[in-house]
Each structure stands twice: as structure tokens, then as C-alpha cells.
Amino acid sequence: MSSETITLGQAVAEVHSHGSHDAHGHDHHHEESFLSKYIFCTDHKMIGKQFLITGIIWAIIGGLFSVLFRLQLGYPEATFPFLEDLFGKWAAGGRISNEFYYALVTMHGTILVFFVLTAGLSGTFANILIPLQIGARDMASGFLNMLSYWFFFGASVVMFASLFIQTGPASGGWTVYPPLSALGQASEGSKLGMDFWLISMALFIVSSLLGGLNYISTILNLRTKGLSMTRLPLTMWAIFFTAVLGVLSFPVLLSGAVLLLFDRNLGTSFFLSEIVVKGEILPNEGGSAILFQHLFWFLGHPEVYIILLPAMGMVSEILSVNSRKPIFGYLAMVGSMFAICILAFLVWAHHMFVTGLNPFLGAFFVLLTLLIAVPSAIKVFNWITTLWKGNVRFTPGMLFAIGFVSLFISGGLTGIFLGNSTLDIHLHDTYFVVAHFHIVMGVASFFGMFAGVYHWFPKMYSRFLNNTMAYIHFWVTFVGAYLIFWPMHYAGLAGMPRRYTDWSNWQSFNMFADMNRFISTVAMIVFAVQLLFVFNFFYSIFKGRKVTSKNPWGANTLEWTTPITPGHGNWPGDVPEVHRWAYDYGKDGREFIPQTEPIGANESKH
């Protein structure tokens, strides 16, 4: 479609071309109803905003859940009558019940991993950035794109509804291992809530597959003239690899979920064998609970990179723009993302070292897991060398990007500990694991997301976010994240297990009582500051400082050649042609040279 629109030109008064091409990609100013503009919209920019705002709502819910269970962990002796007022029997006597605690941690994990950091992160930025950065009028299929959001919305509705079921939402952990998750009589949360969880996840998988198909096909097919793959900004490469990972790994989770639904509702024995629940001997035999773990982690591990890669891509772009320097080692960046992509599929069993996995097989998974350190180190090196002697502008987006690099290093290093099968015997399911994945995957990806929001907010809403609130947001979150998760490493090394509601009667871990109280206090402060960000976000949509120039950051990529408020179709005239890569900063005495500028007489082709 891109070359079609280039050759036809004169986009404003143009005849629609029916037939094999999509005909929606032109800057017509026809009147749109509220419904077609904001609700059932096929414009990629609006769909991106829908993903972002739905993601923000989920992040508030998921974050609030963590505050609630941190309240229990930090103050196991105290009672909070207001909790009983709010949650009734779930917090009888003002104390969070065991079932409620498990429901909270399960929903916290599910919501943040899938609904916020998968849909909210790649859904948002893939939709907003792909057509703008590759010079396309819209996605390959606007309709599939709309479906992708509405399946996500459907998944959200089902998951949200599950919070209000009498027996509560799913509460077997976000990994929903059978047999706990397969048997309704095993726990309250394994009753109706678990079915809702599975149905919601099935809808979610369909959503992310539809989205992923579209992202891949758009990036490969609709790039504007002159934009070869090696001229793509790293954000595009990252989103491309993310989509490939999603398209190849989510279907495997779907097959696991389908089999689990069979076990739950049709009495099959895929994952169940020889079980006695509360004295009742179940008829199931011949199933294997470990099988589910294989199916789950075959998605589950790539999922980590589905979350992390878009953040890496955006951070690369933002670091380069705000250092006023080309990204260091562009091809090495692409190559290392490719390597991460391949390795992501070959390491899933490192989540299963203690399931009785053959130690010989484990050795290979150890080796492949530790190999991921190589591309990760390449990326870190390149980010730091991009910053090195740069003309750094500390915009809020830039601060979050630097924060991402810091967190990625801290969290990545503990990954080397956990990747060893021998050390993992001690560290498995302790707070060391909690600290590791929260820093490297949770908080780091959130930082990438915040960096992206601060950096591209002017493109989304034609206004800036408030800087003062942004700086408070950054510093409190950055310091707070380390204060929350750093101490957990010590508790984990001492062997303190995760998923326990109360350690106060456990002599060995009594010494961490003060530390837990401290962590909980910081968690509440950090959560409050996220609300400040949410306020800043919605306030600035309407009242923020207006963007007055097309290219406020002085960036090279194509999205900054569109009008300040781009219409449906993005460019009012022809789609611009690209003549160079995205990272000509500080070249030939010029601060930046946009991608659309032809190669000069004294330049070599890039």
C-alpha cells in the first residue's frame, strides 16, 4: 500500500482505489461519529491509545493488589478494619484471609504480566509507532487491529468479572499449575474463577495473535520508499521480534489452556493422575502435571522477552535521541535481539529444574540460559557507549531510559545466579526469584514503558506531560524500586519462600520482620507516586503545555515529520521518502539529520 500511495500522490483529493488494496489510507476530512472515532476505530493511533488507557486502568488495579498483600506481609499482626468493610469475608476481622492473599498475588501477576506489560506495552507502542515510524498510512489490516483491541477488551471484562465471583478469582498463582488449578475441590479459587481465568486468557491470546500478525505483516510489507530493514529505528526491530515471539509461543499456551479446560470440565486426565483430595480418591489416571509446566513455560519464557524487547527498543531510541549521538553498534543491537529471540525458545526448562528434570538435560538448559547473558551484555555495553560523552538531555523520558539500563543490569546479574541448576535448588521459589524477575522484567519494562509514554506523549496528544510531576515520579519510583526489591535478595538467599501469607511464627525468618515492614512502606509510597503519574497523564491530555513544533525532541525518525496532530492517514500529502538510517545525530557539525533528508554530495550512503 505504501508504494501505491506514493505513486498516486495527491492524497487529499483522491479517488479510492478498490480491489486488492486497502482504501482507507488517505487524509480525508469526513465527519466521524463519536462511536467510529473513539470506540470502533480502525485508526492505529486511536487503537494504541485504547490499549494504553486500558493498560493504565489494569496497572492501577494490579498495583493496588500488591499494596494490599504487602500490607499483610509487612504487618502480619495488625488488623485493618477498613479492609473488612471493603472486602467482607475475604478480610474477616480486618486481616487478609489466606484465600484472599492467594487471589491477590495470582491476579497481581496475571494482570501485570499479561494485561499491562504485554497488551498495555506492545499493544500501545506497536500500534502508535509502527505506521508512524515506517511511513505507512495505517496498519496492514485496520480491521484485524480493531478486533485485536476488542478481544483484549473482552478478555479484560471476563477477568474483571472474575474478581466478583462468590468463590473469588483464580488463586493458584499466575502460572496456574495443575493439579491445583484443575480441580475445583482443591481450593476456592480453583472453582468458577479458574474457568473465567482460562476463558479470559484464551481471548487474550487471540487478541495478541491478531495484533502480532498485523505488526509483522505491516513492518515487512508497508515500509515507505527507501526504508530498508537496516534503516529501521531499533523500536521497529524490537517490536518486530516481539511480535514473532508472540505469534510462535502464545499458541502453545493456548493448547495448554484448552487441555486444562478439558481436564476441568470434561473429566479428562491430561494433567491429572492418582490424586486424593480431602480423602476422596479421584478416578483420574495417566496424566502428567509436569506436561502442563512444559506447555506453560514454552510460552512463559518467551513471554519474558515479549515484555522486555519493546522496552529495549524504545530505550535504544530514546537514549540515542537524547544523547544527541548515533546509537552505538546498530547492527549488534539487531543481532543481539535476534539472538535473544532464538534463545528465548530454548531455555524454558530452567523454570523446572526442581521438577525432577533429568540433570543431564538440565545441563543444556543451564548452558543455553547463561548464553543469554552474551546478547544482553552486548546491549548494555551499547547503551552505555551511546551515553558515553553524549550531549545528554535529561528529559523525563531519558531519565526513565537510563533507569531501565540500571535496572536491567541489576536484575540481569541475578539471572546468572538463578540460571545455574545447582544454585536454583536452593533459590527456587524464594524471594531471590521474586526480586530477580520484578527488577529485570517487571520494573525495568515499566521503566521502558514510562520512557515511551513521556517521549511520545507529544505525538499522541499534541501536549507535553508536566515535567515537575515527571521528575518526582522518576526519582521516587527509581529509588523506591531498589529499596523494595534489593532487600528481598537477602531474604531469598536465607531461604525465605515466596507465596506464604505469614512468617511471623516461623523462627528462621522472624529476623526479616522489620525489613518486610520497610518494604511494605516503600511499596505504598511508590504506588502513590504512580497515581501522581496517572493524574499527570490525564491532566496533561487536556491541560498540558501545547506542542508548538513538529519535532520537539529534534529526532530523526518519521513520526516527527507528521503534523503536530496527525489525522487518519498520518501525512496530509505524500508519505515521505527515506534516504538514511535513523541515527544521524551530531554528524558533520549538525545536531541531527532527519531520515527524510537526501544524502549530501560529501556523504556516503548509509
Next chain:
Amino acid sequence: MNDQKRKIHPHKFTLWVAIGSILMMFAGLTSAYIVKRSQVSWLMIEIPILFWYSTAAILVSSLTVQLSLKALKAREMMSYRRWLMITAVLGVLFLVLQIAGFKQFGANDIRLVGAGSNASYSFLLAISGLHGLHVLGGVIALVVIAIQALRETTRNYNTIPLEVAATYWHFVDVLWIYLFIFFNWMK
């Protein structure tokens, strides 16, 4: 425009990526089957004879959808619609034969689901069932294209929708052949 012609149409490309994705789902299921097979209490599966007939039906339907596409390219609209309808009917026939095949298990006192069921038969049901859903999707696509072809007041010779549907149809056919060989070989 020439540049565009050499490139694969975005919709066709999207379909190929989707095929890769669906393949991953069945790769997950069949590898689960292999893992399960090596464990205790696995039963030898009897493949119902009806599955051979359904396999024949879906093989022939691949041929008819190709004939339909050929007719459309030659702009022989009557023959195009006829082959399209025949393909859809063969698709439905495939599904009916599959369901009848599973009914046979019940007649032979083999439990596919519920108490006393064995995972080997449940796998057969789950995997074939998911494949059947994909065939059903293909039938719906063919019917939609056929209805559009019958309703049109102006002639439309755009072959892309049918090409996409035909590729998908061949895919579910080949997928079934793979599963059928897999079940016969791995029983």
C-alpha cells in the same frame, strides 16, 4: 506499481504468518502427545475406519478449491461458483464424518472424556476437535465468499480473497494429513 506486484500481497503474507502460528499450537499438542505416550497407562488407539473416508473427503476438497480458483482466474463464473460450493460441502462432509467417527468410540464402550477416560483417547479428541474448528473456520470463509459471488450485481474478478481462502484450505488439509499419519504412526 511494478514494485508492488513483485511483492507478496499483505493479506496473503498475514495468512502465512497465521499458518506458522497455528502450526505452533499443533506442534505443542503433538509433542505433548509424544511425551504422554512414553508414560505408563497409555492405551493403543484404534483409529475409526470413518477417518479414512473423511481424509479422502478433505483431500478431494483441496482439488476442488483449486479448480474453483482456476475457474475464477479464467473468469468462468458459473464453474467457479459450482466448485466453490462443492468444496464447502466437502468440508462439511469431512466434519460430519469426523463426528461420526468419534461416535463410534462411544458405541465401542471407549470413554473419550469423563471418569474412566484415558488420556490417549482424550488427546485424539482434543487435537482432532481443534483441527475441526479450524476446518469450520475455513468452511465459513468459503461460504462467505460464495454468498458474495452469488449476490454481486457487478462482476468482481478480484482473486485475492479466494487465493487466501484456498491457501488456508490447503493448509487445514495438509495439517489433517499430518495429524492422521501422526495418529496412525504413534498409536
